[in-house]
Amino acid sequence: MTDRNQRLRVQSLSRLGAVLEPLIYFLIRVSAGLFLAMHGAQKLFSWFGGNAAAEAAAFARLELEPAHTFVILSGTVELGAGLMMMLGLLTRPAAAAASALLTVATFMLRAQGFDWTRGGYEYAVLWALTCLLVFAKGAGSWSVDHAIGFQI
DSSP, rough: OOHHHHHHHHHHHHHHHHHHHHHHHHEEEEEHHHHHHHHHHHHHHTTOOHHHHHHHHHHHHOOOOSHHHHHHHHHHHHHHHHHHHHHHHSSHHHHHHHHHHHHHHHHHHGGOOOOOOGGGSSHHHHHHHHHHHHHHHOOSSSSSHHHHTHHH
């Protein structure tokens, strides 16, 4: 393969990436918000297979007391920040709040190891970093923040 053919293929991929980037970022922001909101609804309302009493017991095992209060607080942050991230409304503050919550979760789960299937911190780190990305990038062009011309 000649160097010219290689450059053309790389340039084509680069153009494809540039075209897809707004859509991909939109999907990352919305899916992160959706998953966070669902976790909040699990904690607050026992929706989507959640169990508020079991959540409180889990928080108590982690010595987060009063456990019920911490379940309500974390569920409220997850639901609120998740909905705001989905809409792209006050996106950076919402993503910062979610990232902070998930960073605390990471430290609370560290004693259980890395593997999320064993109650470890893997999942919390992944979502904390995803929210940090949303914080760094902002709402993007497909958002309420962009539509109203308000970007923090």
